[in-house]
Amino acid sequence: MMTKSKKLGWGFFIFFIPVFLWLLLLIVLPHIELLRMSFTRAAYLKQPGLTLSNYFEFFKEPIYWNTFLRTAMYSITVTIIVLIIGLPVAFYITKIASLKTRGFLTILILIPFWVSELIRVYGWMIILRESGIINHFMTKFGIWKQPIEMLYNDAAMIMGLVYTSVLFMIVPIIGVMDSLDNSYIEAAYDLGAKKWVIWRHIIIPHCMPGIISGCIIVFMMVLGSYLTPNLMGGKNSLWFTQQIYNQFILYFNWNMGAAFGFLLLLMSSIIIWIALKLSGQNLKEVVK
Amino acid sequence: MKKALLVLLVVLVCASVAFAGGNKEKAAAENKVLRMLTWTGYAPQSQIDEFERLYGIKVEATPSSNEEMISKLRATGGSGFDLAQPSQDRVVAVVEEFGIYQPIDYSKVNTDQLDASTLAATKKYTEYKGQSYAVPHVFGTSGLVVNKKYVKKDPKELDYTDLLDPQYAGHVSYRCKRPILCAMGFALGYDPFALYSNPTEYQKMLDAVGAKLIEGKKVLKYYWENGDALLQGMRAGEIWLAKGWEQGAWKLYKENPDIDYVAPKSGAMAWVDTFALPAKSENVEGAYKWINFVLQPEKAAEFTNAEGYGTASKDAVKYYTPEAAANFSRCFTPEVMANMNWYPTVPSGLEEMEGKILDKMRAAK
Numbered sequence: 286m287m288t289k290s291k292k293l294g295w296g297f298f299i300f301f302i303p304v305f306l307w308l309l310l311l312i313v314l315p316h317i318e319l320l321r322m323s324f325t326r327a328a329y330l331k332q333p334g335l336t337l338s339n340y341f342e343f344f345k346e347p348i349y350w351n352t353f354l355r356t357a358m359y360s361i362t363v364t365i366i367v368l369i370i371g372l373p374v375a376f377y378i379t380k381i382a383s384l385k386t387r388g389f390l391t392i393l394i395l396i397p398f399w400v401s402e403l404i405r406v407y408g409w410m411i412i413l414r415e416s417g418i419i420n421h422f423m424t425k426f427g428i429w430k431q432p433i434e435m436l437y438n439d440a441a442m443i444m445g446l447v448y449t450s451v452l453f454m455i456v457p458i459i460g461v462m463d464s465l466d467n468s469y470i471e472a473a474y475d476l477g478a479k480k481w482v483i484w485r486h487i488i489i490p491h492c493m494p495g496i497i498s499g500c501i502i503v504f505m506m507v508l509g510s511y512l513t514p515n516l517m518g519g520k521n522s523l524w525f526t527q528q529i530y531n532q533f534i535l536y537f538n539w540n541m542g543a544a545f546g547f548l549l550l551l552m553s554s555i556i557i558w559i560a561l562k563l564s565g566q567n568l569k570e571v572v573k
Numbered sequence: 574m575k576k577a578l579l580v581l582l583v584v585l586v587c588a589s590v591a592f593a594g595g596n597k598e599k600a601a602a603e604n605k606v607l608r609m610l611t612w613t614g615y616a617p618q619s620q621i622d623e624f625e626r627l628y629g630i631k632v633e634a635t636p637s638s639n640e641e642m643i644s645k646l647r648a649t650g651g652s653g654f655d656l657a658q659p660s661q662d663r664v665v666a667v668v669e670e671f672g673i674y675q676p677i678d679y680s681k682v683n684t685d686q687l688d689a690s691t692l693a694a695t696k697k698y699t700e701y702k703g704q705s706y707a708v709p710h711v712f713g714t715s716g717l718v719v720n721k722k723y724v725k726k727d728p729k730e731l732d733y734t735d736l737l738d739p740q741y742a743g744h745v746s747y748r749c750k751r752p753i754l755c756a757m758g759f760a761l762g763y764d765p766f767a768l769y770s771n772p773t774e775y776q777k778m779l780d781a782v783g784a785k786l787i788e789g790k791k792v793l794k795y796y797w798e799n800g801d802a803l804l805q806g807m808r809a810g811e812i813w814l815a816k817g818w819e820q821g822a823w824k825l826y827k828e829n830p831d832i833d834y835v836a837p838k839s840g841a842m843a844w845v846d847t848f849a850l851p852a853k854s855e856n857v858e859g860a861y862k863w864i865n866f867v868l869q870p871e872k873a874a875e876f877t878n879a880e881g882y883g884t885a886s887k888d889a890v891k892y893y894t895p896e897a898a899a900n901f902s903r904c905f906t907p908e909v910m911a912n913m914n915w916y917p918t919v920p921s922g923l924e925e926m927e928g929k930i931l932d933k934m935r936a937a938k
Contacts, residue, residue, distance in 0.1 A: 527935075
């Protein structure tokens with residue numbers, strides 16, 4: 286212990302303590318309190334002691350785990366769509382565009398993220414709504430007889446989620462794709478490889494750490510997003526974060542809300558663990 | 574090294590305690606700020622400015638909702654705000670369960686300028702262990718907002734059940750919150766407020782109401798989340814029939830007389846928003862000053878003229894604009910007033926039961 290701390294020195298502790306206190310006071314302690322809460326009953330019931338009833342309630346009531354599964358499936362779908370869009374865009378920016386246009390294109394992707402998510406989502410709502418821009422022109426030019434409601438359904442919601450998260454896929458992929466030597470691709474071409482084969486055997490394997498870290502970021506963002514599903518999703522869509530919000534804020538059931546929160550944490554960890562196993566990556570490699 | 578670490582820790586802790594203490598003392602000594610949890614529009618900027626000129630107290634108003642007020646104050650044990658504006662039915666249960674409000678000292682409230690019957694009702698409904706916890710401020714109702722261009726039915730016959738009528742499919746909106754459950758309960762012949770004290774019967778009613786609302790969901794366009802969204806939808810002609818507050822309806826009436834507020838056959842749902850003092854309010858004196866300030870007849874009328882809600886201030890009627898007065902006499906005839914359903918105190922645990930039904934509604938196809 287002594288020798289170790291001597292090696293680390295004062296500097297280490299000066300920088301370490303704020304981080305440590307930050308984590309302990311603002312993240313670890315509140316989580317411990319929430320964990321305790323998730324194993325107790327609401328105060329007005331006057332039944333002290335630990336219980337699993339909050340977790341049982343989740344499995345007993347089909348709406349809860351249906352929403353849970355729905356959220357997970359949609360998050361995975363959104364992540365895949367974002368990946369499919371992100372890969373070619375990143376490839377174009379790193380390998381095809383000239384050095385000058387490259388910076389310009391990156392800025393172009395970044396600019397929408399200078400405004401807040403709320404504004405971006407409202408922008409889409411103005412475009413898509415029944416009395417919105419698309420409907421206005423379509424009915425004006427007689428292409429559609431009646432305005433069509435394009436908002437408030439799952440497709441609109443997925444589109445919104447893809448739009449708000451695509452940047453977080455492109456940036457990490459650009460990072461790794463940059464280090465791919467062009468001569469590999471050229472050599473493959475010379476040897477007669479098809480485009481698909483080049484993607485499968487050269488580009489994707491090389492970019493795997495970037496792809497996985499992009500996927501993790503996007504997946505976590507989508508899973509935990511509240512605004513977009515709430516505003517664009519409409520009457521049938523229920524996102525699991527909304528359930529947590531409802532339990533805490535609307536129904537004053539903090540115990541159940543805490544239990545839901547931990548279930549979400551557990552689920553996202555499991556899905557990411559499975560994804561890492563399936564892709565044969567390890568977390569150390571990915572976060573590097 | 575360990576020693577150094579310890580010293581550093583101690584210094585940090587002392588510093589943080591000292592800073593926290595220092596802040597508190599400063600705020601208490603100066604009393605120049607009144608932090609208020611309120612509703613959108615309840616504290617107009619002009620009145621905030623005038624109040625600051627008169628008393629030198631700066632008002633920081635945070636717009637909120639009943640649920641948020643309770644959750645925020647619950648999280649801090651009743652500190653962080655000096656004055657709150659919960660609805661009358663959301664005071665007693667919260668005091669009992671979380672203790673986040675303190676009793677009102679009515680000798681500090683200028684009760685002469687209040688309507689005596691409203692004040693008496695509020696005192697009665699917010700009484701807990703012999704003390705009352707609220708001063709009435711604003712009252713209003715929720716009923717139906719109707720676009721008569723599309724909804725041809727006789728307004729006298731309209732009821733909440735019309736929100737489920739397939740002929741308006743895709744043009745109906747309401748909030749997915751507890752009022753729709755109570756309102757639909759009344760329209761289906763129950764008396765939800767009488768069932769509050771009987772959880773099993775209330776659950777039966779909730780199940781019946783929930784089934785009806787789920788069945789009628791294909792008629793619904795969307796659950797509106799905030800008042801502005803509803804106004805936009807109605808203005809654009811996307812929504813024809815909605816459950817909403819008279820205030821929004823009257824704003825639209827001014828622009829388009831086709832749209833108006835209609836009190837449903839089974840009765841409008843009436844609420845009173847109050848002033849309540851959070852348990853750890855740091856500026857109680859300022860809070861009383863604000864209460865007495867905004868309940869002056871002229872100030873209260875200014876609010877009613879701008880926002881459309883009624884007020885507990887006694888003589889405010891004298892200062893109503895003709896337009897506001899006309900709105901009240903058009904929509905709140907004596908029959909409508911007699912038929913209103915006033916929200917009683919919500920007992921603990923009710924929201925949980927309702928929450929499950931609301932979740933089912935939201936998730937239903």
